[in-house]
Amino acid sequence: MNLDKIGFIGLxxxxxSLAKAIKVQYKTCKIIAFDIDTTSLETALNEKIIDDYTTxxxxxxxxxxxxxxxxPVENNIEALNKLLPIIxxxxxxxDVGSTKEKIIDAAISMNCDNRFIGGHPMAxxxxxxxxAADSHLFENAYYILTPLPAASEDKxxxxxxxxxxxxxxxxxxxxxxxxxITATISHVPxxxxxxxxxxVSELDTPxxxxxxxxxxxxxxxxxxxxxxxxxxxxxCSTNNKQITKVIDRFQQELSLIKESxxxxxxxxxxSFFSSSRDFRNTFSDKNTGFIMxxxxxxxxxxxxxxxxxxxxxxxxxxxxxxxxxGINNNREHQEGVLEIVFYDLDSxxxxxxxxxxxxxxxxx
Ligand SMILES: NC(=O)c1ccc[n+]([C@@H]2O[C@H](COP(=O)([O-])OP(=O)(O)OC[C@H]3O[C@@H](n4cnc5c(N)ncnc54)[C@H](O)[C@@H]3O)[C@@H](O)[C@H]2O)c1
Ligand SMILES: O=C(O)C(=O)C[C@]1(C(=O)O)C=C[C@@H](O)C=C1
Numbered sequence: 221m222n223l224d225k226i227g228f229i230g231l232x233x234x235x236x237s238l239a240k241a242i243k244v245q246y247k248t249c250k251i252i253a254f255d256i257d258t259t260s261l262e263t264a265l266n267e268k269i270i271d272d273y274t275t276x277x278x279x280x281x282x283x284x285x286x287x288x289x290x291x292p293v294e295n296n297i298e299a300l301n302k303l304l305p306i307i308x309x310x311x312x313x314x315d316v317g318s319t320k321e322k323i324i325d326a327a328i329s330m331n332c333d334n335r336f337i338g339g340h341p342m343a344x345x346x347x348x349x350x351x352a353a354d355s356h357l358f359e360n361a362y363y364i365l366t367p368l369p370a371a372s373e374d375k376x377x378x379x380x381x382x383x384x385x386x387x388x389x390x391x392x393x394x395x396x397x398x399x400x401i402t403a404t405i406s407h408v409p410x411x412x413x414x415x416x417x418x419x420v421s422e423l424d425t426p427x428x429x430x431x432x433x434x435x436x437x438x439x440x441x442x443x444x445x446x447x448x449x450x451x452x453x454x455x456c457s458t459n460n461k462q463i464t465k466v467i468d469r470f471q472q473e474l475s476l477i478k479e480s481x482x483x484x485x486x487x488x489x490x491s492f493f494s495s496s497r498d499f500r501n502t503f504s505d506k507n508t509g510f511i512m513x514x515x516x517x518x519x520x521x522x523x524x525x526x527x528x529x530x531x532x533x534x535x536x537x538x539x540x541x542x543x544x545x546g547i548n549n550n551r552e553h554q555e556g557v558l559e560i561v562f563y564d565l566d567s568x569x570x571x572x573x574x575x576x577x578x579x580x581x582x583x584x
Contacts, residue, residue: 226239226288227281228252229287241356250272251270251272253272255291263351278306286379286382293454294457294458300326300332304330315338318455321459333370334370334375338367339364340402343357348451360387361388363388364391365390407459414445476488515565516584540571
């Protein structure tokens with residue numbers, strides 16, 4: 221398929237990752253972007269992620285075939301309003317926002333007809349900004365579409381083709397259903413993670429031992445508490461009905477297990493943990509995009525200065541690209557556990573061979 225020009229409003233983690241993935245697939249496609257942060261635009265231009273940028277939403281977007289709205293949800297609605305008088309009738313405007321009902325209602329009231337298709341890639345990270353963007357982010361991730369009733373099949377097909385080309389899996393869901401689903405599997409989990417972090421901050425002992433001793437369990441469940449407050453404020457304000465409904469239900473569930481624990485009802489406590497374990501074990505970790513797509517090994521190393529450089533040089537001398545490398549601090553004051561993430565399985569396998577050959581203990 222031929223794509224000549226694509227526009228981006230907002231060029232952070234998601235916008236930047238989409239732009240990078242599109243550049244990989246459609247090498248001759250020109251990308252123009254607008255972001256309120258000119259530094260992000262300059263970075264993207266220097267790294268050739270985009271071909272041009274503007275500092276206002278103007279006629280530069282007129283001849284785009286597709287425009288991706290990748291700012292926080294409410295800012296996407298404002299941008300949609302500004303773009304409508306500018307774009308030509310064949311252009312598709314789509315967004316990547318985490319909530320769908322508000323933007324779909326706005327698009328209907330703006331008479332977008334078949335020019336807007338709601339979208340939401342179910343992939344991301346707690347990091348934000350263009351510097352965290354990754355062209356592999358959407359591989360194997362579901363990408364939800366919520367077209368307006370007036371959307372044309374041709375436009376939906378075109379968008380689905382692009383989504384498929386960047387390695388994601390398109391799926392069409394009705395907006396209110398989308399918002400209930402994402403409130404339960406994404407929005408409330410983020411609120412719970414942040415609540416836990418705030419709780420520790422408030423309950424910590426004067427010597428800050430909670431902060432020092434928090435290990436894998438706390439860190440695993442709270443990774444997403446590091447996400448952008450700008451983004452989450454707007455997700456909560458545009459999906460408040462579904463989020464509060466799910467929080468009510470969560471509070472009921474929490475009260476039930478609290479009561480069982482208070483009464484030492486061991487049968488209930490056991491069944492609480494066994495049912496959650498059994499259901500959690502049915503989730504596939506293969507199709508969740510970025511996080512689970514990483515090819516990671518851990519290596520037992522002495523935690524000494526220069527060890528990261530030593531291993532990075534060894535792998536680089538064997539033409540192996542490292543995506544991420546760092547000491548896992550869960551085992552402070554012991555030997556270090558060096559975590560290395562690769563881009564592909566081949567790099568992972570070759571690294572294991574090389575490091576084991578050098579007598580390192582390697583775990584996959
Ligand atoms: N982070 C995730 O995991 C994730 C996943 C799926 C969807 N989303 C959605 O993607 C969108 C972007 O999130 P992100 O993670 O890329 O955030 P981000 O903070 O990394 O990027 C947002 C970008 O939008 C820019 N921006 C802010 N206001 C703007 C405005 N008025 N006009 C133009 N640009 C503006 C910011 O400067 C920034 O560069 C949000 O709507 C979010 O709900 C995020
Ligand atoms: O993996 C993460 O860090 C994410 O938070 C990604 C995540 C989520 O799974 O909740 C966050 C918000 C989105 O709208 C979609 C995906």
